[in-house]
Amino acid sequence: MSNPDVLIVGAGPVGLNLGLCLLKQGLSFRIIDKKSGPTTSSNAVGVNCRTMEVWESLGFIDEAIKRGLKVHGTSLYSDSELLNQVKFDLIESKHDFMLALPQAHTEKLLLEELAKNGITVDWEHELTSINQSPEGVTVAIKHNEKDDEFSYRWVVGCDGYRSSVRDLSGLTRACHDLPLHFLMVDAEVSGEISTSTVNILFHDKGMIFMIPMRDSIRVVVEISTDEEYKHLKTCEPDIFREIVAKRYPKINIGRVDWSSAFYIHECLADNYRNGRIFITGDASHTHSPMGGQGMNTGIQDTWNLAWKLGQVKRGEAADTFLDSYSLERRAIGHDVLERSGKLTTMATTTNPILKRLRNFGIHHLADWDIVRSKVANGLSQSNICYENSPLVKHDQVRKSGQLKYPEYQGNKWTLLALNDSKDQLPSYVQIVSVKQLPLHAHYCLIRPDGYTAMYANDITEILEYFRKNHFNLK
Template sequence: MNGPTATPATPTSPATPATSRVIVVGSGPTGLLLAGDLAAAGIPVTVLEKRPHGISNLSRAFVLHARALEQLDARAVADELEAVGKPLTRLNLFDGLTLDVGALPSRFRHVLVIPQYEVEKVLERRAVQAGVDFRYESEVTGLSQDADGVTVHVEGAEGDEDLRAAYVVGADGMRSAVRTAVGLPFPGRSAIRSVVLADVLLDEQPETLITAAAVGDAFAFLAPFGDGYHRVICWHRGRDVPDHEPVGLDEVREITRLALGRDFGMREARWVSRFHSDERQAPGYRVGRVFLAGDAAHVHTPAGGQGMNTGLQDAANLSWKLAAVLHGHAAPGLLDTYQAERHPVGRSVLRSSGAIVRLAMAKGWQLPVRSVLVAVLDRLAPVRARIMGQITGVGYRYPAPRGAHPLTGARVPDLALAGGGRLYEALRGGRFVLVTPGAYEAGEGRADRLAVAHWASDRGTTVLVRPDGYAAWAAEDARAADIESALAAHVG
């Protein structure tokens, strides 16, 4: 079968009628959150997935960080996941360097250890309830776009067909057919080769929820599934073999013993695999009416557990913008901010995850350098806080216009609101939230996309919070005319 092909955008449109539908390619966490958001906003959505229907337990992601949990809280599913996962309040990196997640400025002052498939279950159910059209065993083999929309060629179990949409989002992973179809390169390199991954039973339970260490040329990571099995990820510097090279439980045991001092009585592996970890990022997240999100846009080492979390935040950033444009509440230029806001974050994640894994696997002359660095970090609380903000996602902010209020572009934490509510509960309708110290009526024309709330404290700042929890605008002692101007610019 030939690879996906693309026809570049042309100034004229075909006879195919315009549509408001969005096609999302890929049903991982990124695609599911995005599709569910759009459907909940009243946008017709089709999800194309080349695999048969089913939630796989072979996922590699194992943690949810605070910022992703905040986004899930705004969709009323965080508490359900909290009940399933296990909280971890301290991240142990290397040479005794520990990050105290319990100090985060968030409702979620922990890392939630939870397999990716549990996240997918919840997000899939939400998407189905919102009315998303799922089409499994449907492979994208090409697309073309014009001034009015995108035509996607699909090969499915019942034959080939062309589907038409206003926009297409490729959330189809590292080997994205959508990215290939629009001709975007995926520059980067393999950071770690011959990583071994296995799901095993343990006769001895580890003392900590997540167990990880690097000794000499060996690294190993253990985390529980919650069903009795543990996920093992391990690597040995001296064993650089192709991904297709067979791997057995003896190899997993040996590397784990070298890194952790014992193998915890590993037995009954239900799955073993070998893979390589890449560091790559597409130069652009948008080509015309086609967008990339999650691993289709960026991949990096698993250090810090930032992969699934970054993809969920990509989806949260893009979904409300697509909905606003398709409903006619915002100009198409709003979609350009997806690249401007999310591409720098993806680049930062590549750097931070790469730095962690390189420091963890230091050897020779690098070891004393690492020890000095850890000693310095132990004494510099602001630097540790910045590192923690990057890993957990709460430290990122988006560009703001020159002269804007300092809050503009910043992540807004879960504010306590008058009447006993919380900001992220107010965000659950997918609307903007205006938090103001004084009275203000949203007006009937904006009631479906704007909620008005008031501070539980006596703070005098007025802040307009976007549906993804970032400040679109803020002002001190704002007048009604100032608020109206801001609403007209951002809410429509």
């Protein structure tokens, strides 16, 4: 039996999601992980609307929502005073909420979906070497103290911050650490706090960040400048309760299910591709957890990469088309890093003038729909349109206001046409008749990932688009 098309290294949410995306594209794959089994702690919690749109296309969004908790907004406080409550109702998606779903539950769900297709993870298998040629990638995988060689068409690193795929393939990244220190628990919480919104509580000695879940609440406390506690390297529940009681006595921390301490690393890979090797998720971008975009960005990396690998495997596009993965997703990674960094700086500032400006802005500007919409759609990643990509005519797309069509996500391109067009198009394009389109256009071309590619009035413009982007028109 020949080896699968793709080796996925890393069986966290990103690697498991890539497997499901590749299944949709008809590609074969193998997933390995050096760990002994799935994550048992909650880790990443927030699932945003764009990820939910991806999961809907993969067929298990209803089950995910059933297992999680819908969170409908953000409540912001300063010294126990409510500054504002910003709801998520302006998110441009039918999933206009955040889904609180602990990482262990996310992985369990993804593993179950893979198992329905007979796919399991090879645990305790460690990648030890990579060598690629024009024909494929040869890897050495260590299991039970023995190294064996295998060959694959492509290798994808979904193996996190300390990615072996990234390091062994020669891909590089730029990193720096933020001077911030946090303690974190999942606990039973009572008192004057909303259980239907994310809660951000500003305090002179450090912010407190809270995300409700079904069975507990994630509580994050900043101790970077707190002279009494900034030396702590671990998170002891009793000390954690003490910190919260001093800053916000209206909140009580009860049973603690899990605790951790962490610092913030900001990293971005210089390229997400080296020949037949790709990196995704934390292997390519790491940043502040403010905004909850880390896991979501990684999952959306896999959605972008999988349909492109499918088109190349099926001979519908040339290998050079795969360069668009790094081009598109690295720009998103850069934006997420900048946005989360700014949110973190705003939330943790000790400058009294900046604190007053922050609180004033939250209290007043957050009531404006235009501000609420921009913030909500940015954090939910529903406003992505790949505006700097050659695969998107971004001026048209921005003017149309229709950035994506999630209902047409799959492994085919979709051409919305004002008439029942019989034009000769490649077999990977499906034609859907509509009565009206934005910009008075006759055609709208939608990518397999649901994003709008372009509008046109003549079919020759569509064909030229495919030629220009290295597609096979035969």
